Amino acid sequence: MLRILRQIFRTGIVTEPLPPEEEAKIELVGARLEESVKRVFAGSLTIRQVDAGSCNACELEIHALNNSIYNCERFGITFTASPRFADMLLVTGPVSVNMAIALKRTYDAMPPPKLVVAVGDCGYNGGIFGKSYASLGGVANVIPVDAYIHGCPPSPSVLLSGILEAVGARRLSIGK
Amino acid sequence: MTDTLHRALVADLRESNIIELPQGGATALRVPLPYFVRSAEVMKTAGARLAAEWGVDETPFGNGFAVWAAYNLGTEYLLVTAALDAAKPAFGTLTGQYLAAFRFERQIMSLMGLTVKGHPDPRPWIKHEDWPQDAYPLRKTCDASAPMPRVEGTYQWIPAVGEGVFEIPVGPVHAGIIEPGHFRFQAVGEKILNLEARLGYVHKGIEKRFESLSWQDAAKLAGRVSGDTTVAHALAYAMAVESAAGCAVPPRAQWLRGLLLERERMANHLADLAALCNDVAFAFGYYQFWNLRETMLRMNKTLFGHRLLMDAIVPGGVSVDLAEGAKEDIALEIHGVIAEFKRLMEIYDDNASLKDRLYGSGVFPQSAAFDLGVVGIAARASGQGLDARLQNPFPPYDTVVPKMHVLHSGDAHSRGWVRVEEVRDGARLIAEILAGMPTGATSAPLTAPAAGSAGFSAVEGWRGEILCWVQAGPDGGINRCMVRDPSAVNWLALEQSIKQDMVPDFPLVNKSFNNSYSGNDL
Numbered sequence: 001m002l003r004i005l006r007q008i009f010r011t012g013i014v015t016e017p018l019p020p021e022e023e024a025k026i027e028l029v030g031a032r033l034e035e036s037v038k039r040v041f042a043g044s045l046t047i048r049q050v051d052a053g054s055c056n057a058c059e060l061e062i063h064a065l066n067n068s069i070y071n072c073e074r075f076g077i078t079f080t081a082s083p084r085f086a087d088m089l090l091v092t093g094p095v096s097v098n099m100a101i102a103l104k105r106t107y108d109a110m111p112p113p114k115l116v117v118a119v120g121d122c123g124y125n126g127g128i129f130g131k132s133y134a135s136l137g138g139v140a141n142v143i144p145v146d147a148y149i150h151g152c153p154p155s156p157s158v159l160l161s162g163i164l165e166a167v168g169a170r171r172l173s174i175g176k
Numbered sequence: 177m178t179d180t181l182h183r184a185l186v187a188d189l190r191e192s193n194i195i196e197l198p199q200g201g202a203t204a205l206r207v208p209l210p211y212f213v214r215s216a217e218v219m220k221t222a223g224a225r226l227a228a229e230w231g232v233d234e235t236p237f238g239n240g241f242a243v244w245a246a247y248n249l250g251t252e253y254l255l256v257t258a259a260l261d262a263a264k265p266a267f268g269t270l271t272g273q274y275l276a277a278f279r280f281e282r283q284i285m286s287l288m289g290l291t292v293k294g295h296p297d298p299r300p301w302i303k304h305e306d307w308p309q310d311a312y313p314l315r316k317t318c319d320a321s322a323p324m325p326r327v328e329g330t331y332q333w334i335p336a337v338g339e340g341v342f343e344i345p346v347g348p349v350h351a352g353i354i355e356p357g358h359f360r361f362q363a364v365g366e367k368i369l370n371l372e373a374r375l376g377y378v379h380k381g382i383e384k385r386f387e388s389l390s391w392q393d394a395a396k397l398a399g400r401v402s403g404d405t406t407v408a409h410a411l412a413y414a415m416a417v418e419s420a421a422g423c424a425v426p427p428r429a430q431w432l433r434g435l436l437l438e439r440e441r442m443a444n445h446l447a448d449l450a451a452l453c454n455d456v457a458f459a460f461g462y463y464q465f466w467n468l469r470e471t472m473l474r475m476n477k478t479l480f481g482h483r484l485l486m487d488a489i490v491p492g493g494v495s496v497d498l499a500e501g502a503k504e505d506i507a508l509e510i511h512g513v514i515a516e517f518k519r520l521m522e523i524y525d526d527n528a529s530l531k532d533r534l535y536g537s538g539v540f541p542q543s544a545a546f547d548l549g550v551v552g553i554a555a556r557a558s559g560q561g562l563d564a565r566l567q568n569p570f571p572p573y574d575t576v577v578p579k580m581h582v583l584h585s586g587d588a589h590s591r592g593w594v595r596v597e598e599v600r601d602g603a604r605l606i607a608e609i610l611a612g613m614p615t616g617a618t619s620a621p622l623t624a625p626a627a628g629s630a631g632f633s634a635v636e637g638w639r640g641e642i643l644c645w646v647q648a649g650p651d652g653g654i655n656r657c658m659v660r661d662p663s664a665v666n667w668l669a670l671e672q673s674i675k676q677d678m679v680p681d682f683p684l685v686n687k688s689f690n691n692s693y694s695g696n697d698l
Contacts, residue, residue, distance in 0.1 A: 003523050004460055010519075014467060049353045053378045055694045056355055057403025057484055060447070063353050064473075067466040081351035097324060098304050098377045098697075099356055102348045128397050133313050133324040134381035153403065155483060 015071040018157050041087045044076040045167060048086035048110070052103045052142075053135065054093030057153040058120045062090065064156040072160060083109040088163070092119045094126040094135040095142045107143045117166050118145045119159065121152045179203070181247055181254040184222040185215055197257070200419025201632035202246070204255040209267060212243065212258040216273040219256075224249040225549045225562075227634075228643050228660040229270065229280035231288035233316045234259075236649050237628065241265040241290060244658075246632070246643060251567050253634060255645075266291035276549035276665055287383075288314045302376035302697060305329030313384050320384045334372055336362035341369065344679065348377045355693035359682070366678045371671050379697040386657035391417055391491060391624055394654060398644070399486050401659055402695035407433075407440040408637030409659070409695075410489040412644035415570070416657075417491045420631025420646055423622050427571065427614040429493035434572040435609045436485050436494070441638040442513075442602040443472045445595040448690050449524070452592050455684040456533040464520050468513050475509045493619025503610050514603045521596065534589035538685030540673035541586055550669045552640015552662045554689055557594045558586035564636035576608045586673070588688035598638075627652050637662065639692065661695030 051059055065072040066079070080086050083106045095103055107114070118139035121127040126137035139145050147169060149162035182203055186194060189211050197204040207215050216226070224247040232242040240262030247254045260267060269292045270277035281292045282301035289312030292298070303311070306326045312318055336343070341364055348356035356377040362370045382401055386394050398413030399406040411433055418425060446469040453461025473483040480488050480496040488496045524530060540550075545558035555562045563580045565573045581597035583590040625631065625648040635642045640662030649655030670689050674682060 003519075003526075007464065007519060007523065008460070011464065011467070050349055051355050051378065053380050054355070055400040055403035056692065057400070057406065057486070059353050059355065060404055060484065064466075064470065066353075067470060068463045069467065069470050079353060093378065094380055096378055096380050096697075097307075098379055099348065102356065102377070106349055128393075128400055129380045129382070129385060131323075132320045132381045132385065133311070133318070133322060134379050134384075136323075152400075152486065153484070155477075 014068045015074065016069055018161060041167070044078060045087050045163070046078055046080045046085050047088045047090050047163070048080055048083045048106065049090045049092070050103055050106050052091050052093045052099045052139065053096030053129075054120065054122060058092035058123075061153045061156050061159060062092070062119070065159060070156045070160060075160070075164060077163065083107075084111065086110050087113070088115040088117060088166070089143075090117050090119055090163070091139045091143075092123055094122040094129045094131075094137055095139055097134050097136060100136055100142050103142055115147075115166060116143055116145050117147045117149060117163060119149050120154060121150060124148050124150060127152065178250055178252045181219060181222055181224050181249050181252050184218050185254070185256070188218045189215065197630070198628070199255065199630045199632065200422065201416060202253040202255050204257060204630065204632075206257050206259065209258040209260065212245075212256070213268040213270065213272070215256045216245065216270045219247045219254075220273045222249060224254070226270065226274035226276045227253070227549070227551075227641070228645075228658065229277055229284065230645070230658045230660075231265075231284040231290045231314065232647065232656045233288065233314060234655075235262065235316050236651070236655060241288070243267045243284070243290065244645070245270065246645070248567060248634075251569070253568065253632065255632060260290065264291070265289070266293055268293050269295040271296060274549065275547050276668075279664065279668065288312060299332060302379050304376055305331045313381060318384075320381060320388065331374065333360055334370065336369055340364050357693050361679055361682070363679055366680065368674055368677055368679055368682070371674045371682075373667055373671055375667065375693060376697050378694045382698040383657060383659065387654050389654065391622065391654065394657065395490050396487055398659070399489070401698065402661055402663075402692040403484065404444055405440070405637045405639060405642070405661070405692065405695065406484055406486045407436045407489060408635050408642050409644075409661075410487070411437060412633050412635040412637075412642045412659070413646070413657070414489055414491045415633035415635065416631040416644040416646045417622070417625060418631065419633060420625035420629045420648060421623055423492055423620055425493055426617040426620055428616045429618045429620070430571040431609055431613050432494045432496065432498070432618060433489055434576065435606060435613075436480070436488055436496075437635070437637075438602050438605045438609065439472060439476065440485060442599055442606075443469050443476075444638040445599045445602070446472070448595055448687070449592060449599075451687050451690070452534070452588070452684070453524075453530070455687050456530055458527065458530055461520070461524060461527075461530070464516075468516055471509060471513055475505065479505065490619065492622035493617070495619070497618050498613070503613070506606065506610060510603050510606055514600070517599060524596075531589070533681075533684060534592060534688075535587060537588040537681050538673040538677055538688055539585070539587045540669050542584060544672050545586065545669065548665065548668050548672065550640075550666050552636070552666065553591055553594050554666045554669050555640065556581060557583050557590035559584045562641065564634045564641040567641075568634040572609050572612065575612065576605055578605060588685055591688040624648070624652050639663065639690070640666065659695075659698060661692055661698075663691035663693070663696040666691050667696055
């Protein structure tokens, strides 16, 4: 136990502010961001992640959002197991034919307002896998998409700012 | 390379029946179809492991189909093939000799449409029940770009009946940030009677896709077979192509590849140790090990431009190099990671709650490991001395020799501990690779493989042995690219190791294998 405590104190707080270029992007969205998380999603954003056919690289980087360094919970972001609790669906991969039904069902199980963010170059247009007998291409070919986060895979800081941006944009469209 | 298997086959079938085919990376022998099953018997007697089995559509050459099998014994890989009839392609099952043939052949039946005579379980695999029955995407007659119609169909699960027996269906969408797959548990109370995995959800037509890409672009696809193993898969592909084309990779490129492969191994093992801690609710370990992984990914980004090292390996060499001062940066980084790792391991190894969950969970017996032909971490944790870095010791592994850590208890703990030892050994390998790094070019121009030539490679990724076999078509493009991820054999191990465990231990045992869904489904 003492060793654990000593190691915790040695490590200290390793959570980092986002890199400057990502911080700047968030500033573009403006100070209304926190307000939008509060107003639209009652103070916290709950994400259901679905791998619809990815190579699993995007999963690794999304997973990293939960580590001490990126620590997405500081922004009120948590991942949930049930789509019933989810505000946002974070989808990776080209949508495989074999996952299309499961993806649609997950989407249908979410309560509105539901925000869909497609992650990675594959989520955008199928990436290197393209469209084929087995791949339906980008996520938008199966469910409506609100925002994209590009990259192969996008780094954790790009993911974080992309998620926050998507929430900010949502607030604007709801205000209309 | 030894030739024990080659000699055994020639002695049994007689030379006149065997034709040696042009093939890089391994010896390839064509036997008459009636001898295909016999050759498996000879291989079994000789002590070989069935490493892969696949079908090839050779109609572009004016032939019919072909079935291939890859056997391994020690440092020898032997490929055995037989030609099949174009109209009614069929061959006898190898499941009588090798259990590992079970899934390989279900896949061959489902995707290539070859008949496997005598197979005990001809249910489709990867091909889901809503595909048209006659959809055989790996055949040349199938237009891969056309969308596939959905049809009505059902999948027949293996039933369990009896008082108190119930089923728990899990997936394809799981509770965490993980890949999709379906697991069907049959249980009595908390005790698991049987687990049947049903995969294929992330099948995106990778093997077919290869056939429409150039040799260069296909390297990018190979690097995305399983994102966590991008280096090893890209390397397996590159080596297969190079062996088909007779391309000599410069020494510096080979050593840089070794460096990248070992960095990938360390980073993934650290993530797995973190995940094992997470699955036993030891949050401290989860965050601490993950910090170490993050340190390595950031160094990857700084030195090689990509956190996961994607597209760093290209046919002919590597697309990255060590900049001024990079060696010192890596040495310092690894020194820091290992110092921290040592402190964490004192805690890990002395934690009663970790031991309580890891020891004795998900025992995969040594006999089953041998029979199923599992590879990599799962094999080494169950007494099998298999490591493709030793079986196929390409540079730098001919001079920088990995230490193989073989444990015998086959439980979740031993699979974790193999990783611990490999993190430690990885630090040594990286130091030795950096010390011996040759100077010179980092890539050689790749001439496309000649029409009809083929290449084979075996690479030890962090999970285990990856196999790749490429064949150039008559037009000089890719006629077939077979990829065998370690998960294609190791998923069977998970099913066998979970029997008699409790349902709540499944996530932990599953994580201790950490098989790839994408690499399996392709």
